Amino acid sequence: MNIALIGLPGSGKSTVGRQLARRLQLPFVDADQWVERQLGCSIREYFEREGEVGFRDFEQQALADIAATGPAVIATGGGAVLREANRACLREHTRVFYLFATPEEVYRRLRHDQVRPLLQVADPQTRLRELFSQRDPLYRETAHEVITIGRPSTAALVNTIAEIVQRQGG
Numbered sequence: 001m002n003i004a005l006i007g008l009p010g011s012g013k014s015t016v017g018r019q020l021a022r023r024l025q026l027p028f029v030d031a032d033q034w035v036e037r038q039l040g041c042s043i044r045e046y047f048e049r050e051g052e053v054g055f056r057d058f059e060q061q062a063l064a065d066i067a068a069t070g071p072a073v074i075a076t077g078g079g080a081v082l083r084e085a086n087r088a089c090l091r092e093h094t095r096v097f098y099l100f101a102t103p104e105e106v107y108r109r110l111r112h113d114q115v116r117p118l119l120q121v122a123d124p125q126t127r128l129r130e131l132f133s134q135r136d137p138l139y140r141e142t143a144h145e146v147i148t149i150g151r152p153s154t155a156a157l158v159n160t161i162a163e164i165v166q167r168q169g170g
């Protein structure tokens with residue numbers, strides 16, 4: 001079974017995904033790393049040179065390719081739900097977990113971030129609030145399960161998700 005994690009930047013998709021894969025003894029695939037291998041440079045550099053639309057095309061192809069090669073635990077990029085094609089692909093080919101975090105929670109983690117192109121602005125907290133308003137409905141529409149992160153450790157989140165997967169026969 002493919003398992004995909006979706007949610008805001010900083011919600012822990014990459015961190016929780018890696019440990020969840022270990023726990024479930026599945027390969028771990030980070031869609032952003034997959035895209036960076038295709039691009040031959042960092043996502044931030046690519047955004048600066050070519051803009052967001054080009055990145056989204058690579059991301060869409062990557063998600064289709066990754067979903068077709070599972071089973072795996074897949075950490076998506078925070079904007080993966082923006083395209084209808086990606087939402088359909090994720091829902092059809094993966095069990096989707098939304099790591100629900102508020103913009104305030106992720107801002108605490110990402111306030112010094114220099115990697116994520118969308119957060120390299122004067123006021124990243126406002127940017128995160130905007131991303132949340134636009135995307136929370138899309139995350140909910142795409143998810144099979146919503147996991148409210150609150151303050152639990154990565155290990156506690158891994159336990160919660162692994163129990164749901166195992167209960168559902170994964």
Ligand SMILES: Nc1ncnc2c1ncn2[C@@H]1O[C@H](COP(=O)(O)OP(=O)(O)O)[C@@H](O)[C@H]1O
Nearest residue numbers: 008009010011012013014015016109152153154
């Ligand atoms: N459960 C957690 N508790 C505390 N910090 C976390 C947790 N999960 C992730 N982090 C931290 O938050 C930051 C963003 O995590 P990351 O996994 O890169 O998020 P995403 O892939 O969703 O953007 C990292 O510095 C990571 O160490």
Ligand SMILES: O=C(O)C1=C[C@@H](OP(=O)(O)O)[C@@H](O)[C@H](O)C1
Nearest residue numbers: 008009010032077078079116117
């Ligand atoms: O929110 C977004 O649109 C993006 C989030 C990033 O992934 P994380 O959610 O892992 O930070 C990465 O895909 C890219 O910078 C765009």
Ligand SMILES: [Mg+2]
Nearest residue numbers: 013014032075
């Ligand atoms: Mg990530």
